[in-house]
Amino acid sequence: MKLVLLQDVKNVGKKGTLVDVADGYARNFLLPKKLAAPATDGVVKSLDKEAADLKAKKVREREQAQELANQLGSKVLKVPVRVGENGKLFGSVTSQDIVDAVRDQFQHALDKKTLHLKEPLKTLGDHVVSAKLHPEVSAQLRLHLAPAE
Numbered sequence: 001m002k003l004v005l006l007q008d009v010k011n012v013g014k015k016g017t018l019v020d021v022a023d024g025y026a027r028n029f030l031l032p033k034k035l036a037a038p039a040t041d042g043v044v045k046s047l048d049k050e051a052a053d054l055k056a057k058k059v060r061e062r063e064q065a066q067e068l069a070n071q072l073g074s075k076v077l078k079v080p081v082r083v084g085e086n087g088k089l090f091g092s093v094t095s096q097d098i099v100d101a102v103r104d105q106f107q108h109a110l111d112k113k114t115l116h117l118k119e120p121l122k123t124l125g126d127h128v129v130s131a132k133l134h135p136e137v138s139a140q141l142r143l144h145l146a147p148a149e
Contacts, residue, residue: 001020001021001022001023001026001027001038002018002019002038002039003018003019003020003030003036003037003038003039004016004017004018004019004032004036004037004038004043004044004047005017005019005030005035005036005056006034006035006036006037007013007035009030009035009036012030016047016050016051017125018039018044018047019036019124021036026115033111040065061104061134062134062136062137063122065133065134065136065137066134068092068108068133068139069131069133069137069138069139071106071108071141072102072106072108072131072141073100073139073140073141075103075106075142076126076142076143076144077098077101077102077106077141077142077144078101078143078144078145078146079093079097079098079101079143079144079145079146080106080143080146080147080148080149081093081124081146081147082147082148082149083147084123087124087147089122089124089145090124092120092121092122093120093121093122093143093145094112094117095112095113095115095117096112098112098115098117098129098141098143099111099112099115101143102141110131110133113148114131114132114133115129115130115141116129116130116132117129121143121145122143124146125128125144125145126142126143126144126146127142127143127144127145128140128141128142128143129143
């Protein structure tokens with residue numbers, strides 16, 4: 001019997017997939033527990049439409065991430081920091097500081113978990129930080145740490 005799974009079923013398949021199972025398994029387990037629905041033409045067409053919509057959404061997200069990566073990679077992000085005598089920083093520059101600077105200067109919201117800092121930045125000057133904007137898209141942010149005025 002051909003069914004469309006409404007939920008993930010162990011050893012059968014994931015939600016939204018079209019499966020062929022034994023009639024008894026379908027009648028006695030999957031259908032009564034509402035884990036699956038019969039695969040009618042309408043259900044199969046709606047499944048195909050959902051899959052196409054999901055694919056288009058993933059493509060749009062990747063394109064937007066690539067656009068953002070190009071914007072961030074082409075400019076230098078200026079991060080003002082408090083410094084003491086001899087040009088020594090008070091504290092350090094963390095991922096959250098960089099995210100705040102991106103939001104202020106480029107009007108883009110990033111998650112601090114997307115940035116990959118091996119350790120907080122503690123020196124003035126230029127630095128490069130990588131950011132994973134999408135599973136397939138990474139960007140190199142160029143930072144310039146300068147004394148705050």
